[in-house]
Amino acid sequence: MSFKVAAAPHGHSQKKTNQVMAWVVFALIPGVIIQSYFFGWGVWFQILIAVTVAYLSESICVWARERSARQALRDNTALVTAVLLAISIPPLAPWWIIVIGTLFSIVVVKQVYGGMGQNIFNPAMAGYVLLLISFPVQMTHWLPAAPIAPYDLGLWQTLHTIIFEYTPTGYDVEQLRTTVDGMSMATPLDGVKTALDQGKILTEAYQQPMLGSLAGIGWQWLNLGFLLGGIILLQQRIIRWHIPVGFLAGLLVPSFLAHMFAPSIMPGPIFHALSGATMLGAFFIATDPVSAATSDRGRLLFGLLIGLLIWVIRTWGGYPDAVAFAVLLANLCVPIIDRYTRPTVYGHHSGAKHDAE
Amino acid sequence: MQDIKQFVESGQIARFPGGIHPPERKQPASEQPLRRVPYADELILPLRQHIGLSGQCTVRVGERVLKGQPLTDAALHQGLPLHAPTSGTVKAIEQRPMSHASGLPEQAIVITPDGEDKWRERQPRPDYQQRDKAELLDIIQAAGVAGLGGAGFPTSQKLAQQKPVSYLIINGVECEPYICADDRLMREHARDIVLGMRILAYITGTDKTLLAIEDNKPEAIDSMRVAIAEYDDIELRIVPTKYPSGGEKQLIQLLTGHEVPSKQLPIEMGIIMQNVGTAFAVKEAVIDDKPLIERVVTLTGECIEQPGNVWSPLGTPVDALLEYAGFKPEQQQRVIMGGPMMGFTLPITAVPVIKTTNCILVPSTRELPPPGDEMACIRCGACAEVCPATLQPQQLQWLAKAKDYPALEENNLFDCIECGACAFVCPSEIPLVHYYRQAKSQMRNQAREQAKAELAKKRFEARQARLEREKEERLERHRKAAEARKQMQQQQAQEASEQPSDNDGKSSAVAAAIARAKAKKAAQEDGSSTPAQPADAEPEQKSKKSAAVAAAIERAKAKKAAQQTARESDVEAESPATEQQRPAQDKSAAVAAAIARAKKKKQAREQQTSDDRASQSPDQEDKQ
Numbered sequence: 001m002s003f004k005v006a007a008a009p010h011g012h013s014q015k016k017t018n019q020v021m022a023w024v025v026f027a028l029i030p031g032v033i034i035q036s037y038f039f040g041w042g043v044w045f046q047i048l049i050a051v052t053v054a055y056l057s058e059s060i061c062v063w064a065r066e067r068s069a070r071q072a073l074r075d076n077t078a079l080v081t082a083v084l085l086a087i088s089i090p091p092l093a094p095w096w097i098i099v100i101g102t103l104f105s106i107v108v109v110k111q112v113y114g115g116m117g118q119n120i121f122n123p124a125m126a127g128y129v130l131l132l133i134s135f136p137v138q139m140t141h142w143l144p145a146a147p148i149a150p151y152d153l154g155l156w157q158t159l160h161t162i163i164f165e166y167t168p169t170g171y172d173v174e175q176l177r178t179t180v181d182g183m184s185m186a187t188p189l190d191g192v193k194t195a196l197d198q199g200k201i202l203t204e205a206y207q208q209p210m211l212g213s214l215a216g217i218g219w220q221w222l223n224l225g226f227l228l229g230g231i232i233l234l235q236q237r238i239i240r241w242h243i244p245v246g247f248l249a250g251l252l253v254p255s256f257l258a259h260m261f262a263p264s265i266m267p268g269p270i271f272h273a274l275s276g277a278t279m280l281g282a283f284f285i286a287t288d289p290v291s292a293a294t295s296d297r298g299r300l301l302f303g304l305l306i307g308l309l310i311w312v313i314r315t316w317g318g319y320p321d322a323v324a325f326a327v328l329l330a331n332l333c334v335p336i337i338d339r340y341t342r343p344t345v346y347g348h349h350s351g352a353k354h355d356a357e
Numbered sequence: 358m359q360d361i362k363q364f365v366e367s368g369q370i371a372r373f374p375g376g377i378h379p380p381e382r383k384q385p386a387s388e389q390p391l392r393r394v395p396y397a398d399e400l401i402l403p404l405r406q407h408i409g410l411s412g413q414c415t416v417r418v419g420e421r422v423l424k425g426q427p428l429t430d431a432a433l434h435q436g437l438p439l440h441a442p443t444s445g446t447v448k449a450i451e452q453r454p455m456s457h458a459s460g461l462p463e464q465a466i467v468i469t470p471d472g473e474d475k476w477r478e479r480q481p482r483p484d485y486q487q488r489d490k491a492e493l494l495d496i497i498q499a500a501g502v503a504g505l506g507g508a509g510f511p512t513s514q515k516l517a518q519q520k521p522v523s524y525l526i527i528n529g530v531e532c533e534p535y536i537c538a539d540d541r542l543m544r545e546h547a548r549d550i551v552l553g554m555r556i557l558a559y560i561t562g563t564d565k566t567l568l569a570i571e572d573n574k575p576e577a578i579d580s581m582r583v584a585i586a587e588y589d590d591i592e593l594r595i596v597p598t599k600y601p602s603g604g605e606k607q608l609i610q611l612l613t614g615h616e617v618p619s620k621q622l623p624i625e626m627g628i629i630m631q632n633v634g635t636a637f638a639v640k641e642a643v644i645d646d647k648p649l650i651e652r653v654v655t656l657t658g659e660c661i662e663q664p665g666n667v668w669s670p671l672g673t674p675v676d677a678l679l680e681y682a683g684f685k686p687e688q689q690q691r692v693i694m695g696g697p698m699m700g701f702t703l704p705i706t707a708v709p710v711i712k713t714t715n716c717i718l719v720p721s722t723r724e725l726p727p728p729g730d731e732m733a734c735i736r737c738g739a740c741a742e743v744c745p746a747t748l749q750p751q752q753l754q755w756l757a758k759a760k761d762y763p764a765l766e767e768n769n770l771f772d773c774i775e776c777g778a779c780a781f782v783c784p785s786e787i788p789l790v791h792y793y794r795q796a797k798s799q800m801r802n803q804a805r806e807q808a809k810a811e812l813a814k815k816r817f818e819a820r821q822a823r824l825e826r827e828k829e830e831r832l833e834r835h836r837k838a839a840e841a842r843k844q845m846q847q848q849q850a851q852e853a854s855e856q857p858s859d860n861d862g863k864s865s866a867v868a869a870a871i872a873r874a875k876a877k878k879a880a881q882e883d884g885s886s887t888p889a890q891p892a893d894a895e896p897e898q899k900s901k902k903s904a905a906v907a908a909a910i911e912r913a914k915a916k917k918a919a920q921q922t923a924r925e926s927d928v929e930a931e932s933p934a935t936e937q938q939r940p941a942q943d944k945s946a947a948v949a950a951a952i953a954r955a956k957k958k959k960q961a962r963e964q965q966t967s968d969d970r971a972s973q974s975p976d977q978e979d980k981q
Contacts (some may be wrong), residue, residue, distance in 0.1 A: 003692045004727070005458070005704055007791040009777035010697040010718075011379055011534070011725045017732050017784040075732055117733035117785075240738075289737040294751060299738075338752075345769040346606060346746035347619035 021076030023238045025083055027229035028284065032087060034225035038145040038218030041158040042091025046098050047083055049162075053102040054082035061111035077116050081105050084124035084284060088277060088324075089131065090142045092158070092173050094165045097138050101127040121331045122291045125324040132324065141173045144185040145218025148209050151176050185209070188216025189276045190320040192267060201264040215274035223279040230283025239287040242299035247282040248273065250307020258315070272311065281306070281323035291331045298334075298341035305337075306330045361626060364614040365524060365567070368592070371614040373607045375745040376599040377778045379534050379698070381573060382724070386657040387537035389665030391545055394681050396470040400672030401453050401709035402439050403465040404429060406509060412436045414466065420447045423477040425648050427499070428466050437501040437511050440648040441468055442670035444475040456675075456694060456708040458701035465709075468672065479646040490560050493643060500642030501649045501712075506539070506632030507605070509713040512639065515629065522561040523627035526612060527554050527636055529570040529577065530596060530603030533696035536716045538653040539633045541666040543570070543577035546637055547584035553636030554591065556643050561629055566591045567612055568633075573598040600698060601776040605630050607745050619772055634715075654710055656682040658719035660690060669710045675717055676706035684719060689727065693718040697725055698777040732785035740779035740789060746772050750779035750789050757796040762803065765796055773797075822918055829915050836908065847876050 035043050055073055062072040072078075085101050105127030113119045132139045143149055153176075157167045166172045177184045186194065188210050195205035205211075214220040233239045252269040259268035272278060277285070286292065286306050293302040306326045313322030364371070404412065412429030416422060422441040431438045448469045452462035485493060498513035506528055527550075531539040543550060558566050568585065570578050572595050585591040596602050596611050606617050609628055617623050623630055631639075634653065641647040650671055657664040662683030669678060675692065693700040694708075696716055740750035748769060756764045773793050780789040854869035 002704055003686075003702065003706070004689045005702045006691055006727060007780075007788040008695075008697075008699055008701060009781045009790070010691065010693055010700065010702075010720065011781060012728065012786060013377070013379070013782050015782075015784050016729070016786065017735055017737075020735075020737070020784050071730060071732075077735070115733065117735050240742075289735050292736070294736055294738050294749060295741060296738075342749065342768075343741075343747045345619070345748055345772050346610075347616050347621070347772055348769065349616060 018074055018076045020238055021080050023233065023236055024080050024284065025076070027232040027236075027238070028083060028087070028226075030228045031222060031225035031280065032083075034222050035087060035091070038147075038222065039091045039143060040146070040153050041155050042093075042153075042162060043087055045159055045162050046086035046089060046091060046093070049095055049098050050082035050086035050102045051079060053099050054078040054106050057103055057106045058111065061107055062115065065111070065115070067115075072115065075116055078106060078110075081110070081123045081127075084280075085127050087280070088124065088128050089139060090173075092141065092143060092153075092161050092176070093138050095162050097131055097135060100134075101131045104130050117290055119290055120334075122285060122288050122327050124288075125285060125327045128324040129328060132319075138173075140187075140190070141177060142187045143173075143177055144179075144210055145216070147217055148185070150179050179209075187276070187320065188212075188219055189314065191216075192271070193314070193320050196265055202267060203264070215271050219276070220274040223274040226279035226283060230279060233283060233287075239283065240296070240299070242296050243287045243292060243303040244282045246300040246303020246305075247286050247307045248278075248303075250304040250309075251278065251311050252307070254308060254311045266315070272314065276314075276321035277323040278310075281310070281327065285323060286327055286330070291327075291334065293334050293337040293341065295338065295341045295343055297343070298337045301337050301341060302330055302334065305333060361613045361615050362523065365565070365612065368594075369614065370594065370596055371611055373602070373610045373745050374747050375743045375778060376601065376607075377743050377781055378598070379600060379781060381534050381598070382657075383535060383537045383540065383573070386535070386655050386664040386666060387540050387574075389663075391541055391653065391666050391668055393668045394670070394673060394678060396443050396472070396474075396670060397673045397677035398469070399448060399674075400442050400445075400468045400470065400670060401465050401674060402428065402442075402468065402672045403453065403455060403463050403709065403711060404439070405463060406437070406439065406503065406671075406712045412438055414450055416447050416450075416466065418447050418450055421445070421471075422447060422468065423475055425479070425646075425650060426477045427501075427648075431498065431501075437503055437513075438499060438648075439466070439671075440501055440650050442650040442672055443468075443470045444473050445470040454705055454708050456703070456711050456714060458703075460704040460708065481644060481646050483644055485556055485643050486559060490562075493556065493560050497639055497642050500638075500647070502635065502638045502642050503649065503712045504632060505634035505638060505652060505712065505715070506603075507713070509711075512631065512635055515631075516557070516560050518622075518624045518629070520624050521627055522563040522624070522629050523565065524613070524629075525554070525558050525561055525563045525566045526608065526628060526630040527557075527566060527568045527633055528603060528605070528608055528630055529568060529574075529581070529633040530608060531574070532571055532598070532600045532603035533698050533716075534600070535657050535718050536655050536696045537657075538655045538666050538715050540574045540577050541655075542637055542653050543574070543633055544580050547580040549640045550581070550633050550636050551584045551588070551591070552644060553638070553640035554585075555588070556639050557629075557631055557636060558590070563629075564590050567594050568592070569594045569596055569608055569612060571596055571598045571602060600778065601745055601774070604745065604774055604776060606774060619769070649712060652710070652712065652714070654678065654714055655716040655718075657716065658693075659721035659724050660685050660687060660719040669714075671712060672709045674707055674709055675703060678710065678717055679706060679719065686719070687721060689722065691720060691725075691727070693720070698781065699775065728788065729786050731787050734783075734785055734787060737784060739782045739784060743778040743782050745776060745778065746774060748773055753796075754787060754789055754792055757792040760796070760799070762796070762800050765800065770796060770800075826915050826918070829911060833908065833912060847872070847879065851876055 032043060032047070055078060058072060058078040059069040062069045082102055085105055086098060089098060089101065105123040109121055109123040109126040110116070110119045146152070151171070153161065153167065160168050161173065167176070174184065179185055191208045191210055192205045195208065196202070210216050212220055215223070230244060234241060234244075251272055255267065255272045256269045258266035286303055293299050309326035309329055310322045313319060313325055319325070404414065412431045414428065415430050416428050422428065422445060424441055424444045426441045427438045428441055429439045445468045447466060449467040451465065451467065453465040453467065454460045455463045482488070482496075494513045494517055497516070498511065502512040503509040504512055504515070529539055529543055531537065554566055554568070568581060568591060570581065570593070578593070578595060582593055585593060594612055596608070601607055602611060605623065608630065609615070609617055609623055609626070613626070613628070615626065617626060638649050642649065651668050652671065653666050654669040655666050656678055661679070662685065664682065667678065667681070675694070679692070692703045692706055694703055694714055694717060695701060697718060697720070700716065700718060734751055734754060736751050738751065741748070744750055753765060753768055753770055753773070756768060770793060775790050775793065777790050780787065783789060850869070850872040854873055
């Protein structure tokens with residue numbers, strides 16, 4: 001009788017890559033629910049389109065590369081990329097926006113570089129930046145959050161707007177953003193930035209209608225939702241603390257110091273923490289292991305760099321939010337971070353040699 | 358050194374980075390008392406049991422052997438002898454499948470037990486303290502004792518290090534899941550183990566012995582605590598359960614707070630580590646005059662009806678052990694020799710228990726599911742988190758797949774202890790250790806090939822230099838002969854000009870004048886700036902001179918090169934000076950020289966093979 005041959009070790013801790021990815025999607029659920037509460041049904045349609053396009057395009061690419069498509073789809077990485085991109089864009093963005101973004105993320109950023117595990121850049125963020133630069137109007141048309149929104153779109157109206165770019169009653173997205181007094185409503189980050197650029201002080205900027213008790217109406221809860229998801233990931237040991245802590249420290253410490261020195265023109269840490277894509281970025285986007293640094297120290301540094309870049313761009317840059325840019329810039333630095341944060345191997349500590357002599 | 362002492366005296370337990378907590382599953386097997394398995398129909402004793410050379414066979418087919426009788430001659434101090442596990446006849450000396458993942462055949466002595474179990478004459482030595490340390494080392498070596506915890510390094514060799522030992526560490530950690538052979542031995546034979554520890558301490562001359570046991574073995578801890586109570590210089594250290602705390606390097610880090618420097622042995626820190634099983638074997642070898650002919654083997658896994666630990670004679674086929682324990686194979690059954698983390702699967706079970714076999718594990722697919730499909734690495738870093746050597750397993754994996762050997766070297770692949778923690782946690786189920794082992798063996802082969810090529814190149818260059826030298830010497834001889842001839846001719850011409858003949862008339866007079874002028878110039882060869890040089894003769898003159906200078910330089914160079922190569926490689930025996938002086942016609946001298954050359958060459962070749970052997974030894978150390 002001959003027996004099965006296998007390589008050691010013969011046991012395995014029962015957490016697999018596909019399960020890790022599934023957990024990431026699972027942990028996004030609280031945030032997505034909050035987003036759909038404040039910003040309408042759009043996010044669900046965006047996710048649906050993105051996932052469909054991602055699976056189709058990934059299948060075709062993997063098939064063209066003569067690999068098993070079934071296995072490639074089973075690892076759930078395309079699912080994570082699609083969902084992250086879909087929740088990053090304005091929920092009412094036309095359908096071709098998410099299609100182009102997803103195609104770019106999956107085909108160019110991921111598969112062209114060799115598929116899962118090989119991409120240099122975070123696929124979702126590279127797709128987001130492509131869209132932001134190519135279609136700035138569609139990509140910045142966020143509706144005001146539900147409590148202050150002039151219109152309330154139903155399921156059908158939302159779908160109609162995504163497909164035809166206007167509601168069944170003929171409003172386009174620009175009109176939907178406009179309040180009764182003829183002002184178009186910006187996101188809190190954008191609003192505060194514009195006000196400050198106009199020479200107003202922070203207290204004036206905070207008096208705009210889209211700002212809530214902590215940061216922006218809706219946005220603050222959205223960020224808290226993603227923070228909750230992040231805590232789930234940490235607790236399940238899907239991600240480790242180094243990147244989120246580095247990220248938040250890099251963003252909040254400078255904003256705190258700046259706020260102390262110039263309280264009238266520098267938004268404080270709470271505003272930064274609960275605005276834009278801060279929490280989504282800290283726990284779900286920067287933590288993509290493939291495009292992040294590998295060692296613990298490296299990850300702390302990687303997170304710090306992203307946080308700092310976000311604060312710099314938000315404060316002085318041309319864009320209101322900067323998570324995607326910051327992540328891509330940090331992705332570029334990963335090889336050098338990895339090179340200089342390599343931990344000392346057993347028996348190579350200088351003390352070890354000294355003692356032996 | 359002082360730091361280490363301070364740390365050890367404080368009795369602290371340090372921690373090592375990484376490590377994992379796989380399900381221990383020692384339970385059913387560890388609770389059964391040790392049993393003795395009956396002798397199998399035949400006992401298979403591979404000549405090579407462990408690291409080191411295999412000995413020469415000293416028995417013939419058909420010969421009757423007694424229990425404990427040596428079957429092989431230890432090759433110097435590198436190897437260990439084998440002994441008959443029981444009395445019987447030598448059935449065959451032939452190729453048998455090895456206890457190795459490959460199952461490839463290797464030379465083995467097969468013994469048919471006669472059932473009498475008759476011992477050779479024995480001389481118990483309870484008085485070991487009256488004996489010389491060197492004698493005790495010889496006894497341990499002659500008893501074939503090898504390290505029973507790991508790769509089976511000859512114990513006597515490890516002990517024979519001529520370096521001061523401050524701490525003897527006895528390893529009873531046994532951190533790998535399922536395995537409980539040492540646990541059982543400690544529970545049942547604590548006194549014998551302690552006696553072995555005393556002998557080891559006596560030989561190494563250390564005054565402090567540390568006994569380390571993992572805290573998941575309370576019964577073993579209790580029984581050892583009682584056994585060591587009367588000795589002040591033995592300290593018990595209980596280490597927290599974590600895999601791989603029983604690894605030599607990790608245990609040293611736990612107990613001393615210091616790392617073993619890379620590419621060095623613990624002895625450099627004044628530490629020697631022995632396994633509890635080895636201590637037991639040393640006691641039996643020295644005091645009872647019982648060579649290493651049996652060992653404790655854990656038989657475990659859900660596909661066995663009676664899991665437990667057995668005293669298995671060396672050479673017992675695995676299938677006999679499995680049958681004894683009630684083996685119920687399932688589909689796709691794996692039979693693992695060793696534990697679930699570092700053990701290897703056996704393709705066939707007709708292989709014997711050898712000195713390093715501590716466990717036979719036959720798991721069901723339910724308890725140890727077979728590995729799934731390997732997925733791509735997502736650089737999650739889970740492997741780096743658990744690596745006890747603080748390596749970057751994910752990086753090593755990329756490099757191993759890319760066969761980037763220099764980068765692997767730079768990333769310290771050879772500091773990997775192959776514990777398997779990285780592969781255990783890898784969510785993409787990449788068989789990381791498998792890739793590292795492959796890369797390591799390829800790198801070792803490459804280094805070996807490179808050393809060989811280097812030597813061949815040296816030999817070739819030496820030969821080229823010799824041929825070149827010989828050619829130059831030949832040319833030099835020719836040149837000298839030609840010069841002599843020329844001089845003779847010139848002399849003759851001079852003589853002729855001094856006695857002019859009338860027959861030749863004017864033309865001959867002119868020729869004579871030219872010849873005279875030439876001779877004059879030749880005489881003035883050193884003084885270069887004679888103004889009255891005939892224009893037509895000048896270039897020839899100059900070239901001759903420069904040629905002479907060049908030749909002289911060449912000669913000096915060749916000589917120097919020859920001396921250098923002769924000094925460096927020893928391949929070339931002749932010094933150029935003697936060759937130059939030797940008359941070419943002297944045949945007998947040439948023959949003698951040729952013989953001498955051949956001898957030197959042979960010597961050089963022998964030296965090369967011994968060098969090769971020496972260059973292999975680092976691998977062996979690696980496996981310790």
